[in-house]
Amino acid sequence: MEASPEQRDRDARRLAGACTVSSQPGPPPSSEREQHRKELQADCANCFGLCCVALPFARSADFAVSKPAGTPCSNLRSDFRCGIHGQLREKGYPGCTVFDCFGAGQKVSHVTFGGVDWRQAPESATSMFEVLPVMRHLHELIWYVTEAIDLASARIIHSDLRRWLEDLDALTRGSAEAILALDINALRGEVNPLLLRASELGRATVRGSKKDYRGADLIGARMAGGDLRGASLRGALLIAADLSGADLRQADLIGADLRGTDIRGADLTDALFVTQAQLNAAKGDSATRLPHALHRPAHW
Template sequence: MASQDAVPSPGDRQDHPDRQDRQDRQDHPDLQADCAACFGLCCMALPFARSADFAVSKPAGQPCSNLRTDFRCGIHERLRDRGYAGCTVFDCFGAGQKVSQVTFAGTDWRAAPETARAMTEVFPVVRQLHELLRYITEALGLALARPVHQELRRARDRIDGLTRGSAASIVELDVNALRGEVNVLLLRAGELARAHVPGPRKNHRGADLVGAKLSGAGLRGASLRGALLVAADLSGADLRDADLIGADLRDADLSGADLTGALFLTQAQLNAARGDAATVLPPVLSRPAHW
C-alpha cells in the first residue's frame, strides 16, 4: 500500500531544500559524453558478450562492426531494434573526450594504430574516475551536504588531476581504493541530504530486490544504494529523495513513480528501466525515448 505522502503536493516539489542546487548541477559539460570529440572509444575499447543486451560478442580493443570511419555509430537510431540495447544504457560521463583529446592529445587510434592498446587500457579507468567526479559534483550541489563539501572539493580536485596524467600513470591507479575513499564522503552526503525527510527512512542498501513487488511503496528518503532492483515493480512508488547510487534498475518498472529529488540517479539507470509519461523525474534528467 502506498504511504500517505506517496503523491507530493505542488508545495513539496517547489520548496525542496536542495531544489535550486540540484538544478544548477547540470552545468558540467566535461562530465557529459561528447561523441563528436571522442574516437568511438566505447565502441572499440570495451568488450561485450552476445546476450539480450548485445547481438554479437566483441573483445576489448576490437572496433564494433557498426562503428563508422568518423567514429560514429552506424545504427545509433536503431540500437534497440538491432539487438544492442546495452549500448543505450552506457554512459562514459565524458571520459571518452578526455582520453581522446587530453590523454592522447587528439591523435586517434586509426591514424596511429600503436595507440590502440593504450587507449583500450586507459579508457575504462578514466571512465570510472569520471563517474566518481559526476557523483562528487552532484553532492557538491546539495546544500544540506555542506558539512562535507570541503572534503568533497579536495577529492574532486585530486581525481580530476589524476584524469589528466599520462597514460602510464592512469593505468597504474588503484581505482578501487579511490572508490572506497570517495564512497565514505558520498554516503555521508546522502545521509545529510535525506535527513530532512520526516519519519523513519527505509534501509535497503545492497538488498536483493530482483523482481520485488514494490508497487506504490513508500520509499521516500530510503537508501537503495547498490540495491538489485532488476525487473522490480516500482510502479507508483514514492522514491522522492531516495539514494539510488549504484542501484541496478534494469527492466525495473517506474511507471507513475515519483523520483523527485532522487540522489545520485543517472541517465543510464533511467535508460535501463521502464517508465511512462506519469513518471516524475528530477529536472536534470531526461525521459528515455523508449518509455
C-alpha cells in the same frame, strides 16, 4: 626514487587545488558544477568510437553478436559514428542504448591522447582502450561528488567534497601511464565515507522512519506505489522490480541495479546519486519525474 614528470605535475596540481580550496571555502559556484556536469555527458561526436572498440560484448538479448575487447564493432563507420545508431534496438543492440561513459570517451580522445585517434596512431590503441574504463570510473566518482555538493543539507562537508572534486578532476587530466597506475578501488574507498555522510544528511531531512534496503536483493520485488522517500537503496539489486508510481524522493540510489526496473510514473525528483546510466537501464515513461540534471531516455 625521483618522481616522474607526470607525478610531479599531478602533485603540483593537487597542491594548487588545495590552496584554492583554502582561499575559497564552501562549495564551488553553481556555474563550475554545471561545467563539470557538461564534461560528464557523453559526446559521441567528439570521441573516437572508443566504447565501440575497447569494450567487449557477448551475443545475448542485449547484443546481436559477440565482440572481443579491442576489436571494432562491425557497425562502426570510418568517421567513428555508429552506422545503425537510430535503429540499435531494432537491430538487436539495446545494450548500446543503455550504456553511458560519463563523458570518458571524449576526455580520453582529446585530453589524454591529444586528439590523435587509434587509427592514426595504432601503437597507442591498446593504451587508449585500457584508459577508457578507468576514466569512466573517475568521471562517475566526479558525478557523485558533484551531486553531493548540490545538497544544501550537506554543507558541513562541502569543503571536503570540493577538495575531492578538484583532486579527481586533476587525475583525469594526467598522462595515460598515470591514469592506468591508479587504484580505483582505493579511490572509491576514500571518497565513499563522504558520499555516505552526504546521503545521511540529505535523507535526514525526511521526517519519520526510513526504509533501509542497502545492498538488498530486491530482484523482481513488487513495490508499486511504495513510499520510499528517504530510503537507502545503495547497491540494491532492483532488476525487473516494480517501482511504478513509487515515491523515491531523497532516496539514495547510488550503485543500485535498475536494469529492467519499472519506474513508470515514479517520482525521482530529488533522488540521491542517480546516474543517466541507471535511467537508461530502467523502464520509465512520460510520467516519470526525474532529477533536474538528467534527461529522459529516448527509448522510454
